[in-house]
Amino acid sequence: MSYKRVRVEDISKPARDLSPTPTGELKPLPSPFDKQDELPKRKELSEAAREKFECDLDGTVVLSHPKPESPEEERVLVEKFLSGLEKLFQAENNWTFLQPLLLSMDHCARCHTCSEACHIYEASGENPIYRPSYRSEVLRRLYKKYVKKGGGLLSDFRNGRIVLNWKTVIRLAELAYRCNLCRRCAQTCPIGVDNGLIAHEIRKLFSMEMSIMPKELHEQGSMQQMKVGSSTGMSALVVKDNIEFIDEDMTDLTGMEVKTPWDVEGADILLIHNAGEILAWPENPGAFGVIFEAAGLSWTLSSEIAGYDSINYGLFYDDAQFARVAIHHASAAKKLGVKKIVLGECGHAHKALTVIADRVLVGDLAVHRESALTTLEDIVMNNRIQCDPSRNDFPVTLHDPCNMVRNMGIVEPQRRVLRKICPQFREMTPHGVDNYCCGGGSGFAIMNGHNFSDWRYHISGRKKFEQILNAFRDELDPSIPKYVCAPCSNCKGQLRDLLDYYGVWEKNRILYGGLVELIVNCMEGVKPGFIEWEWH
Amino acid sequence: MSLDAVLILVTYACALVFVVSVITRFVKIARLPVHVRWELYPVAHEKGRAGYGGSRLEELDWWTRPIRKSLLGEMKVMIPEILFLAGVRHKNPSQWLRSFPFHFGLYLFIGTILLLLGGGLAGALGADFGASAGFFTGLIATLTPVFGFAGLGLGLIGSIALLMRRLGNVEYREYTSPADFFNLLFFVAAFGVALIAQAAGDADFARMRGFFAGLLTGGPHQAALGVTPLMAAAIILLTLLIAYIPLTHMSHFFTKYFMYHDIRWNDEPLIVGGRLEAKMMGVLGLKPTWAAPHIGADGTRTWVDVATTNPTDAPAVGKDAAE
Numbered sequence: 001m002s003y004k005r006v007r008v009e010d011i012s013k014p015a016r017d018l019s020p021t022p023t024g025e026l027k028p029l030p031s032p033f034d035k036q037d038e039l040p041k042r043k044e045l046s047e048a049a050r051e052k053f054e055c056d057l058d059g060t061v062v063l064s065h066p067k068p069e070s071p072e073e074e075r076v077l078v079e080k081f082l083s084g085l086e087k088l089f090q091a092e093n094n095w096t097f098l099q100p101l102l103l104s105m106d107h108c109a110r111c112h113t114c115s116e117a118c119h120i121y122e123a124s125g126e127n128p129i130y131r132p133s134y135r136s137e138v139l140r141r142l143y144k145k146y147v148k149k150g151g152g153l154l155s156d157f158r159n160g161r162i163v164l165n166w167k168t169v170i171r172l173a174e175l176a177y178r179c180n181l182c183r184r185c186a187q188t189c190p191i192g193v194d195n196g197l198i199a200h201e202i203r204k205l206f207s208m209e210m211s212i213m214p215k216e217l218h219e220q221g222s223m224q225q226m227k228v229g230s231s232t233g234m235s236a237l238v239v240k241d242n243i244e245f246i247d248e249d250m251t252d253l254t255g256m257e258v259k260t261p262w263d264v265e266g267a268d269i270l271l272i273h274n275a276g277e278i279l280a281w282p283e284n285p286g287a288f289g290v291i292f293e294a295a296g297l298s299w300t301l302s303s304e305i306a307g308y309d310s311i312n313y314g315l316f317y318d319d320a321q322f323a324r325v326a327i328h329h330a331s332a333a334k335k336l337g338v339k340k341i342v343l344g345e346c347g348h349a350h351k352a353l354t355v356i357a358d359r360v361l362v363g364d365l366a367v368h369r370e371s372a373l374t375t376l377e378d379i380v381m382n383n384r385i386q387c388d389p390s391r392n393d394f395p396v397t398l399h400d401p402c403n404m405v406r407n408m409g410i411v412e413p414q415r416r417v418l419r420k421i422c423p424q425f426r427e428m429t430p431h432g433v434d435n436y437c438c439g440g441g442s443g444f445a446i447m448n449g450h451n452f453s454d455w456r457y458h459i460s461g462r463k464k465f466e467q468i469l470n471a472f473r474d475e476l477d478p479s480i481p482k483y484v485c486a487p488c489s490n491c492k493g494q495l496r497d498l499l500d501y502y503g504v505w506e507k508n509r510i511l512y513g514g515l516v517e518l519i520v521n522c523m524e525g526v527k528p529g530f531i532e533w534e535w536h
Numbered sequence: 537m538s539l540d541a542v543l544i545l546v547t548y549a550c551a552l553v554f555v556v557s558v559i560t561r562f563v564k565i566a567r568l569p570v571h572v573r574w575e576l577y578p579v580a581h582e583k584g585r586a587g588y589g590g591s592r593l594e595e596l597d598w599w600t601r602p603i604r605k606s607l608l609g610e611m612k613v614m615i616p617e618i619l620f621l622a623g624v625r626h627k628n629p630s631q632w633l634r635s636f637p638f639h640f641g642l643y644l645f646i647g648t649i650l651l652l653l654g655g656g657l658a659g660a661l662g663a664d665f666g667a668s669a670g671f672f673t674g675l676i677a678t679l680t681p682v683f684g685f686a687g688l689g690l691g692l693i694g695s696i697a698l699l700m701r702r703l704g705n706v707e708y709r710e711y712t713s714p715a716d717f718f719n720l721l722f723f724v725a726a727f728g729v730a731l732i733a734q735a736a737g738d739a740d741f742a743r744m745r746g747f748f749a750g751l752l753t754g755g756p757h758q759a760a761l762g763v764t765p766l767m768a769a770a771i772i773l774l775t776l777l778i779a780y781i782p783l784t785h786m787s788h789f790f791t792k793y794f795m796y797h798d799i800r801w802n803d804e805p806l807i808v809g810g811r812l813e814a815k816m817m818g819v820l821g822l823k824p825t826w827a828a829p830h831i832g833a834d835g836t837r838t839w840v841d842v843a844t845t846n847p848t849d850a851p852a853v854g855k856d857a858a859e
Contacts, residue, residue: 093824362816411594
C-alpha cells in the first residue's frame with residue numbers, strides 16, 4: 001500500500017486532489033481479469049469539469065457543485081453548513097435518526113474494525129479517505145467542536161484537530177457519496193457505531209439544508225416521481241402502454257395469455273415494481289405477470305402517482321422526500337382497498353416501504369407490506385405452479401441485495417426457490433447477511449456523470465465482480481452459460497454496467513437477471529427458453 | 537482530617553459522580569425521540585432465524601404470525617460479546633489481543649470491588665478473615681487477591697498494549713486525539729500504581745478490605761488497618777478514573793445497550809392504535825426548520841404537513857426553481 005498518509009484534518013487543505021486512487025493501487029481481480037494492462041482504462045476527470053466544479057477529493061465527482069467565486073460565497077457556504085449541522089442534532093429536525101446518530105457520534109473507539117469490512121476501502125487498495133470512519137471522524141470532530149456543548153478551546157485536545165472551511169464542506173459532501181450505505185461496516189462494529197448511517201446523515205444535511213444533492217436522485221428522481229408518477233419519467237398513460245406491450249410479448253414468449261390488471265379495487269395484492277424494470281428489463285415485470293396469473297392470485301397494478309413505481313430515492317438522501325414518496329405508495333394501496341402491497345424485485349424499495357416507513361405510515365396509511373420473494377416462495381414451494389428444474393440446468397449464483405438481506409433479514413425465501421429450481425445453484429463467498437454490495441447501492445447505479453461510472457466499475461463494483469468470477473471459477477469457459485440472480489433493480493443496473501464494461505458476456509458467458517425470470521424459465525406449461533441468453 | 541477520612545470522602549465523591557453521570561446519560565438517551573426502524577441483521581432475538589440472519593419478514597403475511605422472540609438468542613450473542621469481545625476477536629484479531637486483556641482486566645477489577653464490598657461489609661459486621669474464617673469469608677479472602685492481581689495486571693498489560701498500538705501504528709495514531717492518549721495513560725498510571733501498591737504493602741488485600749469496611753460504615757472502621765501512602769495514591773487514581781469513564785466515549789459500557797437493543801435489534805413493527813403509534817404521533821407533530829426550499833419547512837408546519845405536501849405542486853423558490 002503506497003497511498004500518502006491523509007489525516008482527518010487534511011480535509012480542509014487546498015490540495016488538487018486530497019487522495020486520488022491510482023489504478024496501480026487497486027486490488028487485483030481474479031483471472032482472467034488479473035492483467036491490469038488488458039483491462040479498460042479509467043476515464044480521467046476532464047479539466048473543464050475541474051475548472052467549473054469543486055472536484056478536489058479523489059479525481060471523480062458526483063455533486064458537481066460549482067466552485068465558490070468569492071470569499072463571500074465561501075463564507076455563506078460554511079455558514080449554511082453550520083446551520084444544517086446544528087439542525088442534524090435537533091429533535092424537531094432529525095427525530096428520525098437522532099438517537100442512532102448521537103450514539104454513533106459519541107462512541108467510536110477508532111479501532112478500525114470497520115475498515116476491513118468495506119468493499120470500497122479494500123478494492124481501492126486502502127485509500128485512506130475511503131476508510132468508513134474517515135468521513136465519520138470529520139463529522140464527529142465538527143459536531144463536537146461547533147455543536148456539542150463544551151466544544152470550545154479544549155475541542156482539539158479532546159476530539160482531534162479539524163478546520164472548517166469551504167473545502168471541508170464540499171469534500172465532506174462528496175465523501176458522503178463514496179459510500180454505498182450497505183452497512184457492512186456497521187455490522188462488524190463491536191460497539192454498534194454505524195458509519196453507513198453517518199454517511200446517510202451527511203447527505204441529508206446537504207440536501208435538506210443546502211439543496212446540495214445528486215440531480216439523479218432529486219430532480220430526475222424523487223421530484224420527477226412526484227410530478228409525473230415515476231422517476232423514469234413515465235406517466236400513467238405511458239406505463240400502461242408499456243405494460244400492454246410487455247403483456248403481448250409475454251403471451252408470445254410463453255404461450256400463456258397474460259393480461260396485467262390495472263386499478264382493481266379490492267384486489268388482494270397491489271404489486272409495485274421499480275418502474276426502471278419496465279423500461280430496462282421488461283421481462284421482469286412480464287415474468288411476474290406470468291407467475292401471478294398462473295398461480296391465480298388476485299392482484300393489480302396502480303396508475304396513481306408513484307403507485308406504479310416503488311422507487312424511493314429519498315431513502316438515500318432526504319427524509320422529507322422519503323416520507324412523501326412512501327405516503328404516495330401507501331395512499332395508492334389505500335385508495336384501491338387492497339389487502340397488501342407486494343414489492344417487486346427492488347431492494348431499496350423493500351427497505352424503504354417495509355422497514356423505514358413502518359413508523360411513518362400511521363393510522364389508515366399502515367397498509368400491510370410484503371416482499372415479493374416471500375410471495376414467490378409460497379407459489380413455488382407450495383406447487384401453485386409446476387416447475388421443471390432441468391430447464392434451469394446451468395450454473396446459477398445469487399447476489400444478496402444489502403437492503404433486502406442485511407437490512408431486512410430476507411435471506412432464505414429466494415434461496416429455497418433457487419435450491420428447488422436450479423440444480424447448479426451455488427453461493428457466493430461470503431453471502432447472506434455477510435454479502436458485499438454490488439457497488440451500485442444508495443443510488444450509485446444511476447449516477448454516471450463525468451467519470452463516476454468508471455469509479456463504480458473499478459472501485460465500488462470491484463469486490464462484487466471478484467465474487468461473481470470466483471463463484472463460477474471452474475466454469476468460466478464461454479461455452480457454459482451462467483446466470484447471476486440479482487433480485488434487485490438497482491443491483492441489476494450495476495451488474496449490467498459492470499459485466500458490460502469488462503466484456504464478461506463475450507469472454508465468459510455470464511448473464512445477470514432476476515428471480516422471476518428463472519422461475520418462468522422452468523415453468524411447465526410455458527414454452528421453453530424464456531431466458532434469452534443472446535439478448536442480454 | 538485523617539488520610540483515611542480524605543480517601544473515604546474522595547471515594548464517595550467519585551462514586552457519586554459515576555452514578556449521577558451514568559443515570560443522567562442513561563435517562564437522556566432513553567428520552568430521545570423515537571426513531572425510524574434501523575435494524576441490522578442478524579437480529580439476535582429472531583427465534584430460529586438468528587443463526588442465518590433471517591427475520592419474520594421472510595414469512596407470508598408476516599403480520600398475521602405471532603412474534604417469536606428469544607431471550608436465550610440474545611444471551612447467546614451478548615455474553616460472548618461482553619465477556620470475550622467476540623466481535624473484535626472475529627473481525628479484528630490483532631486488536632483483540634490488546635483489547636481483550638484490557639477489558640477482561642476491567643471485569644476482574646469490578647469483581648475485586650464487589651469482593652471488597654462484600655468483605656468490607658462482613659468485616660464491619662465483625663467477621664473474621666484470619667485463621668478462623670468461615671467458608672464465605674475464607675472464599676472472599678482467597679478470591680480477592682486472585683481477582684485483584686489478575687484484574688490489575690491484565691488491565692495494565694492491555695492498556696499499555698493499546699497505548700503502544702496507538703503510538704506505534706500510524707493508522708491508529710492519526711485517529712487518536714490527545715485526550716485518547718491521556719485516557720490510556722490514566723489507566724496505565726492507575727492500574728500500575730495500584731498493582732505496585734497492593735504487591736508492596738497489601739498482598740492479601742486485607743488493608744484494602746479494611747478501607748472498604750470504613751467506606752461502608754461512613755468512617756475509618758475500627759478494624760481498618762490503615763492504607764499505605766502508595767495505596768492512598770492508587771485509591772485516588774482509581775476512584776478518579778471511575779468517575780471519569782462515564783464522561784468519555786468509554787461510556788459505551790452501558791450505552792452499548794441502546795446501540796444493540798434500541799437500534800440494531802429493534803425490529804418492533806408499528807401496530808395501529810398501539811403504544812408506538814402514539815409516540816409517533818408526538819414526533820410527527822414536531823416542526824422542522826430545514827432551509828432547503830423543497831422541504832417547505834418554516835418552523836410552523838409540522839412533519840405531517842411537510843410529508844403530505846407534494847413539492848412539485850407548489851411553485852418552487854430559490855435553488856430548486858433555478859434548476
